[in-house]
Amino acid sequence: MMCGMAPDPNRRRESSRRAILTAAFDLLQEVGYAKLTIEGIAARAGVGKQTIYRWWPSKGIVIFDAFLMLNEAPEGGPPLLPDTGDLHADLTAVLRATVVELNDPRYDQPLRALSTEITHDPELAAAYVERLDKPMRQAKRQRLRSAQQAGQLAEDLDLDMAVDIIWAPVLNRWLQRSGPLTTEYADSIVAIALDGLRPRRPGD
Amino acid sequence: MMCGMAPDPNRRRESSRRAILTAAFDLLQEVGYAKLTIEGIAARAGVGKQTIYRWWPSKGIVIFDAFLMLNEAPEGGPPLLPDTGDLHADLTAVLRATVVELNDPRYDQPLRALSTEITHDPELAAAYVERLDKPMRQAKRQRLRSAQQAGQLAEDLDLDMAVDIIWAPVLNRWLQRSGPLTTEYADSIVAIALDGLRPRRPGD
Structure with missing residues (x-):
């Protein structure tokens, strides 16, 4: 475990985070917001619900972060509007x-x-x-x-x-x-x- | 019961309806929408929850009707905007x-x-x-x-x-x-x- 082959915990955490947000986003579209639960998201993402509660206090915040992830510009940098002069x-x-x-x-x-x-x-x-x-x-x-x-x-x-x-x-x-x-x-x-x-x- | 002294069922129904809508509106302000339930409204209005479900399919519709009741112009007639010419x-x-x-x-x-x-x-x-x-x-x-x-x-x-x-x-x-x-x-x-x-x- 000390030889450098262990998975990077930061990377593992990031990949769990993305799996949970993707699961939340997909599930939301299938069942609608009223029926969306932290338990359901956990089951879909294959994690325990405590993992979700550790990072997010409510399903609203999960959806908010899922939405932010979706809007991350791949190249980074702030958004810009077109400026053709017209x-x-x-x-x-x-x-x-x-x-x-x-x-x-x-x-x-x-x-x-x-x-x-x-x-x-x-x-x-x-x-x-x-x-x-x-x-x-x-x-x-x-x-x-x-x-x-x-x-x-x-x-x-x-x-x-x-x-x-x-x-x-x-x-x-x-x-x-x-x-x-x-x-x-x-x-x-x-x-x-x-x-x-x-x-x-x-x-x- | 046939002598005309019985309470008018229409009037009783209307007064139940108003009691339920008022209870829903008051309770909403106390507990917030997420914690508002049909059971809670029924308890506050002193009616059975079946009475509420008979008239309204969901708490959203109850609040909608409560809101309409609140907006009923006392003198009736459609709303009008002021027209001073300015x-x-x-x-x-x-x-x-x-x-x-x-x-x-x-x-x-x-x-x-x-x-x-x-x-x-x-x-x-x-x-x-x-x-x-x-x-x-x-x-x-x-x-x-x-x-x-x-x-x-x-x-x-x-x-x-x-x-x-x-x-x-x-x-x-x-x-x-x-x-x-x-x-x-x-x-x-x-x-x-x-x-x-x-x-x-x-x-x-």
Whole structure:
């Protein structure tokens, strides 16, 4: 055991962690969030449930970490939005991609589960804001700042508010199922957010 | 029992229904949604749990109906938004009222519970859209239509999209706890939604 052939405990731990998160994610899609249990995840991953409880206090946190693992960029580095110089086109492309992701059955259950936990658990909400929402928001704000510097956005516009106005309608429509979530919907939201509800003079 | 002194069974049923919904609503605020059970509601309301299951298939539907009961306008009639002719002022007043309601501890748990059920239950979502969202959306659209007819909104603006752009950010910030939900936030959302993100010429 001292000759260097023993499995690296860090690596073994990491591989258990990934097995548990993958099991949680798969099981969630099969049974739904209400019926997901720590026992079920343990059985699927082939570990004892104490192993799971040692790392995660609740099934909500397991799903949260599974979701983070899924979103790890393979090349690492923070997320970035496209910047072709055409703000309207770039925002439309990104918001369409969001719509496609939200409509993907593989993400539907995990995202709804995560959203539910956030709704009811202020601590998880804070972790979500810090680890998932903040880096994405940073990327969105950066794209808007570049447009603002180019004079394409109002000088005094609060970019955080702008992010909310563009992204909240899509997320809300998905969560509340208040209507079909289509790429056309994404297109209209971008157009209306940029122009505003009030009339513009021709050419403005 | 045939002399007309027997209690009216319809009235008794209605009073049981109200007792159950009130019990559900009160209990929800005490124990939170995760620990709310049909048994607990039955005990609090002083009825058998079969009585509850006869009318409601799940605790989500009980909370939904409790919420509807709470929102019944005492004078009846559909909801209406203020229309002073000043669209900016009217929208700001209404969105501020929404913020105050969402921040009210009496509504926090029931609204989060309802939102969770809607997220996971397409049938309940449809009932929500039909019975709660639609009448409110109708009132919002009507206020916007009156502004559109007065030339205060773009002629070709889709009023449903406009409703989403104004209300979704507030609801989303509350649900996701992504930042403080203040009346100043409501004010900024209205201002930015009306003007749009792109610059306007002075006086436009």
